Amino acid sequence: xxxxxxxxxxxxxxxxxxxxxxxxxxxxxxxxxxxxxxxxxxxxxxxxxxxxxxxxxxxxxxxxxxxxxxxxxxxxxxxxxxxxxxxxxxxxxxxxxxxxxxxxxxxxxxxxxx
Amino acid sequence: xxxxxxxxxxxxxxxxxxxxxxxxxxxxxxxxxxxxxxxxxxxxxxxxxxxxxxxxxxxxxxxxxxxxxxxxxxxxxxxxxxxxxxxxxxxxxxxxxxxxxxxxxxxxxxxx
Numbered sequence: 001x002x003x004x005x006x007x008x009x010x011x012x013x014x015x016x017x018x019x020x021x022x023x024x025x026x027x028x029x030x031x032x033x034x035x036x037x038x039x040x041x042x043x044x045x046x047x048x049x050x051x052x053x054x055x056x057x058x059x060x061x062x063x064x065x066x067x068x069x070x071x072x073x074x075x076x077x078x079x080x081x082x083x084x085x086x087x088x089x090x091x092x093x094x095x096x097x098x099x100x101x102x103x104x105x106x107x108x109x110x111x112x113x114x
Numbered sequence: 115x116x117x118x119x120x121x122x123x124x125x126x127x128x129x130x131x132x133x134x135x136x137x138x139x140x141x142x143x144x145x146x147x148x149x150x151x152x153x154x155x156x157x158x159x160x161x162x163x164x165x166x167x168x169x170x171x172x173x174x175x176x177x178x179x180x181x182x183x184x185x186x187x188x189x190x191x192x193x194x195x196x197x198x199x200x201x202x203x204x205x206x207x208x209x210x211x212x213x214x215x216x217x218x219x220x221x222x223x224x225x226x
């Protein structure tokens with residue numbers, strides 16, 4: 001069965017610092033991988049997704065993630081944090097077939113200090 | 115843009131009541147999903163549907179049922195609400211071709 005592990009329920013960075021949110025997955029078939037962001041009292045917004053092809057995926061708001069099959073990882077990064085990046089971030093996996101249900105990690109709350 | 119609309123943003127119900135959470139999407143998507151979101155637990159899949167009148171159990175279906183009589187509408191039913199069903203409920207639908215999952219804004223249900 002597929003699963004997602006997000007390492008660190010809370011991550012704190014200073015404004016301008018590198019953001020690194022970790023995600024590892026398990027899947028018996030080539031996965032589709034996603035990162036979503038949720039701002040307080042709002043719904044989920046897609047940051048980026050990996051389906052096939054290039055393993056480095058660029059998303060909105062300067063975020064990117066790299067699919068590493070050998071490490072079963074899909075870590076999210078941003079070179080320079082902004083105060084507006086403070087939110088909860090969710091990694092999700094779907095097993096290979098478009099349209100199947102997403103399985104989510106437990107989320108990582110990102111705090112950004114000035 | 116695809117819209118997934120959940121009929122209520124906030125809902126307060128009493129223990130034992132039958133509760134209906136409604137979700138409507140406007141893009142003729144075949145696949146629809148219900149999740150619940152709890153702090154520290156992320157989103158957990160309750161039920162999903164790949165077509166009208168079809169339903170599949172997710173990871174936590176106990177205490178819930180669903181109905182999909184029309185393609186655009188997917189209802190989550192709590193047969194007898196309990197306090198441990200107090201949560202945020204999120205509906206989603208999927209564009210299979212683009213594999214884009216769109217979420218509604220959620221219904222925050224409180225059972226007292």
